[in-house]
Amino acid sequence: MKHVRLLIIGGGPAGLAAAVSAYDKGERDILILERENKLGGILNQCIHNGFGLHTFKEELTGPEYAQRFIDQVVERKIPYLLNTTVINVNNDKTVSALNEDGLLEIKADAIILSCGCRERPRGAINTAGSRPAGVYSAGTAQKLVNIDGLLPGKEVVILGSGDIGLIMARRMTFEGAKVKAVVEIMPYSSGLNRNIVQCLNDFNIPLYFSHSVVEIKGDKRVESVVIAEVDERLNPKMETAFEIKCDTLLLSVGLLPENELARGANVDISRVTRGAIVDDRLMTSVDGIFECGNVLHVHDLVDFVSQEAKEAGEKAVEYINSSAKKEYEKIIVETDGKVRYVVPEIILKNDNYNPLTFKLRVGNVYKNIKLEVSADDEVIYSKSKQVVAPGEMETISLRTKEVEKMRIAKSIKVYLRSEE
């Protein structure tokens, strides 16, 4: 069995940034495993502009953004294997992976899981009707168009206003397809506002809020879809149903962290994020297994993925280098009903006092609120926001001074306060 000190599973932006930061922290025995035939992850199919505004202060395409990190990996001569799929991770940090050379069995001192996320399929949305060709997830369509140069259809309806769906609305329009509607079950979009403007409004594509696709028609290929308004409980009001002729239905109905490997290693998974429950080192419930990027929780911007991954890389190196394994007392971060989740969910007591970032999402649209953090009864962070929405991840950056207070607290809470 081969031994490596730091094994990184997934060579997307998260894995790449983690590898680079671990290297820069002094670690030299790193291996990245990637199942695709190149590094870069999902960014390879995101050929539109808009990546890297935060990190590089310029607008890059997905592949360009990825290339910046690939270059850094190559410069540092960090080893990686492509076309190599990890099929199993155990909680003793042994890993099996497959490639055309055979079965790889590796024992690692620390593992960073950075395997990204996948799209929710049609089954998850309970749409009745036929099961013809022409129903694809938006990401599949993106791959068909951008990588394979194939056009999935000519008359398109998109269900879900997630970012990938919005981007695909524009992309398909550019390619000569007619996008007839984007249908969103919620009264708000889960995508970025700038994408609604640039991808729909600029092309006069109608966006139906509080509507859903209730039926797909067509035996062999999609012929039309039936759309209806939904009530507050998201049940369709059939009397409002209308039909749109189309040959393609794209689904952009959410992303799910890909945690099959983590489950196999008995990592505790959050029911809300569907990613691992991590502490402020981004370490999971299994000693020495870390998570970052979309496998931990779905990010809307890759810049945040890179930041989070940098942290994971550093913490993994600290973990590997610390000879004695410390036992920590843990504080679980509480949220109110409005904040759906916060990552990290666990703060270690009396650990180091470096700055710390909370990432969170709210469960609904809230206006004129304050985003606050309290340690015991003291409010240690408060920021006014005109609006927060489920589609946009919020970050809270705490300075050393505030982190200190948190680390000695009995209870930590992240919540929204309405502003009078």
Place this chain on the structure above:
Amino acid sequence: MTFDVLIIGSGIIGTSIARELSKYQANIIVLDKENDVSCGTTKANSGIVHAGFDAKPGSKKAYFNVRGARMFKELQKELDFPYEENGAFVLSFSADGHDTLLELLDRAQKNGVDGCSIISGDEVRKLEPNVSKDVVEALYAKTSGIVSPYEMAIAMAENAGANGCKFEFNKDVISLTKKESLFEVKTKDGSTYSAKVVVNASGVHSDEINNLISNNKYEIKGRKGEYVLLDKEFSYISNTTLFQLPTKMGKGILVTPTCHHNILVGPTALDTDDKDNTWTTFDGLFEAFTKGLLSVPSLPRGGIITQFSGIRAHESHDDFTIEFSKDVKGLYNLIGIESPGLASSPAIASHAAKEIADYLKLSPNPNFNPIRKGIKHISHMTSEELKDAIKDNPLYGHVICRCEVVSEAEIRDAIRRYPGAKDLDGVKRRVRAGMGRCQMGFCTPRIMEILAEELNLSLDEITKKGEGSKIVVGGIKE
């Protein structure tokens, strides 16, 4: 060329008969209107190898079910398809159900089904802790099983093929006539075949095929059954098949594991005029799931990964017709093969093949090979097996479908077999690529490439399920 036997339909009945007949020296051809084997009812049902306690004693259903079910273990050894004897409960939710349970037990005894007993709700929950507290009693049938029906039909077809049987697809039979002792069979695409015996195994359309030539008319009514399928993550829900005891409220639905560890919930029952319409309905899916909650209150709605429906071939005699037509010599009819048709299929096939062989005076095929090896799945291999497989063929190390862990080698194997996969659904049914939680989101483009390469097609010719179902409409603008 004149065939000894022409079989219309490649469902579990047609393929099983083809395989049984290939034990004889005969020219056999199977025609199907779809692009592949098993695209009718055989691909969309509960997949239960019923023990045989349900069918009315003395009926053909009871006769063939009990005999058929007993043949599965041996067939699995020969043909290497997924089958498991997992046992079943018929759950009763009130004390009133006791008499009906006794009646079922009595039927089991009359039909000759072993291993049935009545047990208390607590005993049920000891075996299956997720079963509802409202269950007071149940019939336990130890010999009930589950099978992957389409994989079984594919195995039958491959073995028949290896023993000389021919298969042709996209052959919709529209005319059946007889000139002297020979049948003339015409298909929609203009082909004509001639055969001594025609086997009518056309499922929900077997009435129409019969009625093309016979004066003994049949009428099949389609009855739709809808299902939802849950992610493998929830396989813990039950290892045993959970039926509900029929009540005044209706027949009830089942919650069962599949051979691939998903949980299947359904079927509903809805009469339908269009016998090919397997569209699911909003109400049907709701009903299936809600009724499933009665048996297992913790069924997770969010765990649903897909939905489907199948059409029951209900015929007014309410029993199987398995015989030579009374007025058309040489037409062998299989009509009204509804549940437990799958469980019965091995017995139906050996009975039918024997009658046909006698009729044609066929002699045994000395070269008949009963063994068919399934596609080697990397997800079932031990580390050592994996290493050897990859050394042999590196493509076993190239994972194409991540959810079900399927390699490129398996997909190529599925396409190269006879009759092999020709479209995405065909690949999916043979190796499960695309059947997992992402439902082809990830592997569609990759499988398209492999299909194109193997079948010498361009990417924009690849279909989901044959003509009219192309995945893409062409290339993008330059």
